[in-house]
Amino acid sequence: MMTANWSYPTAIKFGVGCIKELAEHCKAIGMQKPLLVTDRGLASMPITQNALDILQSAGLGRALFAEVDPNPNDKNLAAGLAAYKEGGHDGIVAFGGGSGLDLGKTIAFMAGQTRPVWDFEDIGDWWTRANPEAIAPIVAVPTTAGTGSEVGRATVITHSESHTKKVIFHPKILPSVVICDPELTVGMPKVITAGTGMDAFIHCLEAYCTPFYHPMGEGIALEGMRLAYQNLPRAYQDGNDLTARAQMMSAAAMGAVAFQKGLGAVHALSHPVGALYNTHHGMTNAVVLPAVLRFNRPAIEDKINRLAAYLGISGGFDGFYGAMQNLRESVGVPDKLAALGVDNSRISELASMAVVDPTAGGNPVPLTQESAQQLYLECI
Helix, strand or coil, X not given: CCCCCCCCCCEEEECCCHHHXXXXXXXHCCCCCCEEECCHHXXXXXXXHHHHHHHHHCCCCCEEECCCCCXXXXXXXXXXXXXXXXXXXXXXXXXECHHHHHHHHHHHHXXXXXXXXXXXXXXXXXXXXXXXXXXXXXXXXXCCCCCCHHHCCEEEEEECCCCEEEEEECHHHCCCEEEECHHHHCCCCHHHHHHHHHHHHHXXXXXXXXXXXXXXXXXXXXXHXXXXXXXXXXXHHCCCCHHHHHHHHHHHHHHHHHCCCCCCHHHHHHHHHHHHHCCCHHHHHHHHHHHHHHHHHHHHHHHHHHHHHHHCCCCHHHHHHHHHHHHHHHCCCCCCHHHHCCXXXXXXXXXXXXXXXXXXXXXCCCCCHXXXXXHHHHHC
16 A cells, blocks of 8 residues: 655754754754763763763753663653753753663653653554643764664653563654764774664665555665665774764664664564663664574565665675675674573563564564564574
């Protein structure tokens, strides 16, 4: 059925050194006292302190909240909301990788709401329950090249009691301005460069493969994969390669735009693993990718043949599969989830969570309890 609702990103300021524009963009959307939200690891880093210096020099204060877990949860959200309200803030600078961006966006979204955050899960029209006038303005500053949350209208928050990841959606969660400065990604450790970069590639790949109708998203996914495939190994080998870093930032944003079309079993399998074992999301995606490709082959072989040709890979599906194995090896992705601390003691629980994950419905081959369990056995 050629019926769909499409949305595209916001204002993106892209280029080396454009972080210097942070304060002027905050002021332009009405912020006078922003709260910069990032994760614990980034809080003391020079790039974060420089961003705070820029805000302070412009008379916007120097407020920081960094109590953000790798998979942000409702407890982090409660603490962030308390800091936002106690500080009398009027906007959020969401700064960092997926965790800092997602939690920052959620704090801004929830700053003036009266209902619990779970009432706005991405189910049906639940987003209409929110008061849009109570959503604080957001400037997003990614420091990794993977999640693409900077151009997204949703966040992912872990429910701390059930250990399930929930997608929270509202159109106004989309940041008003995005600052993409490739220099901010130069200091990423190799393992984070690999995990976030594979996440960007897989966002594009799953969006490309899902059967939903979105030809514009599908085209963006193709080019996003080309950029990631060609530049991730370069960024991994030489973290100071600003051209490769810039191309990866573009690929990350393109992946998040493309996955409006949908995602699939890679994400459906990875989300429960991240929630229960606290693994890095992008690296988890990268580990489970080969098994999902094999599972989906009957439904996607023709599309993968076209993709392989676009990427300059010979041999159709088999050539592409081999290229993915080589890409994973070149950036240090482990072959099995056991290397990330995952064991087979909770496979049934993981599978039950995977089949109801919001991304499962986009998989080209229906994901069942039995097939999910078999995929986990292959991956662990």
